[in-house]
Amino acid sequence: GESVGLHLPTLSVQEGDNSIINCAYSNSASDYFIWYKQESGKGPQFIIDIRSNMDKRQGQRVTVLLNKTVKHLSLQIAATQPGDSAVYFCAENWGNNDMRFGAGTRLTVKP
Amino acid sequence: NAGVTQTPKFRVLKTGQSMTLLCAQDMNHEYMYWYRQDPGMGLRLIHYSVGEGTTAKGEVPDGYNVSRLKKQNFLLGLESAAPSQTSVYFCASGGFPGDTEAFFGQGTRLTVV
Numbered sequence: 138g139e140s141v142g143l144h145l146p147t148l149s150v151q152e153g154d155n156s157i158i159n160c161a162y163s164n165s166a167s168d169y170f171i172w173y174k175q176e177s178g179k180g181p182q183f184i185i186d187i188r189s190n191m192d193k194r195q196g197q198r199v200t201v202l203l204n205k206t207v208k209h210l211s212l213q214i215a216a217t218q219p220g221d222s223a224v225y226f227c228a229e230n231w232g233n234n235d236m237r238f239g240a241g242t243r244l245t246v247k248p
Numbered sequence: 249n250a251g252v253t254q255t256p257k258f259r260v261l262k263t264g265q266s267m268t269l270l271c272a273q274d275m276n277h278e279y280m281y282w283y284r285q286d287p288g289m290g291l292r293l294i295h296y297s298v299g300e301g302t303t304a305k306g307e308v309p310d311g312y313n314v315s316r317l318k319k320q321n322f323l324l325g326l327e328s329a330a331p332s333q334t335s336v337y338f339c340a341s342g343g344f345p346g347d348t349e350a351f352f353g354q355g356t357r358l359t360v361v
Contacts, residue, residue: 146288171349171350178354178355179354179355180252180338180340180352180353180354180355181291181338181340181352182352183349183350183351186349226290226291228290228291235293235296235306235307236281236293236350237290237293237307238283238290238291238292239290240288240289240290241289241290
């Protein structure tokens with residue numbers, strides 16, 4: 138499944154499928170980006186980050202891709218599990234310690 | 249290790265009342281932040297601090313004040329609450345963006361009636 142972040146705030150996938158969550162960021166000068174996961178009733182939790190001098194970074198079951206040309210960020214989750222159901226936010230560093238968050242995408246994993 | 253702790257977890261205020269939200273972290277972080285989260289929106293930065301005794305404005309600072317008298321505590325004050333300040337407030341602490349991830353508290357749900 139694939140979303141376009143702010144334009145499609147929900148994404149539903151089958152358990153075991155790969156998920157792709159997209160984010161269009163706004164500041165071409167942003168040099169650092171983070172993906173957060175927020176479960177219901179909890180604060181955001183760090184998933185993975187990437188600096189602007191990279192275009193790909195991999196973690197455990199997650200990969201972040203950065204395309205600076207079109208100011209696009211994506212989060213790929215491999216073999217999505219029910220525990221991955223949450224709202225996912227991308228955040229960009231506007232400078233001066235100001236991390237700006239997108240509106241989020243709600244991921245629902247169907248068993 | 250408690251991480252980031254917010255007090256209180258829930259609060260209902262009448263318009264015009266004042267209150268202070270407390271954020272405490274035990275990770276010796278220099279940077280602390282206050283965000284608000286409204287339905288269907290991402291987090292918006294209210295104020296932040298880069299160290300004890302320092303504060304700075306974020307994206308939506310109006311109607312709020314902050315203080316960082318001790319490194320481990322970051323206080324968010326509402327002097328005269330308004331219904332528009334009904335929101336969920338999150339505190340975070342961490343190193344400089346890019347050096348250390350930010351850890352978030354569990355949130356404070358504030359309703360102003």
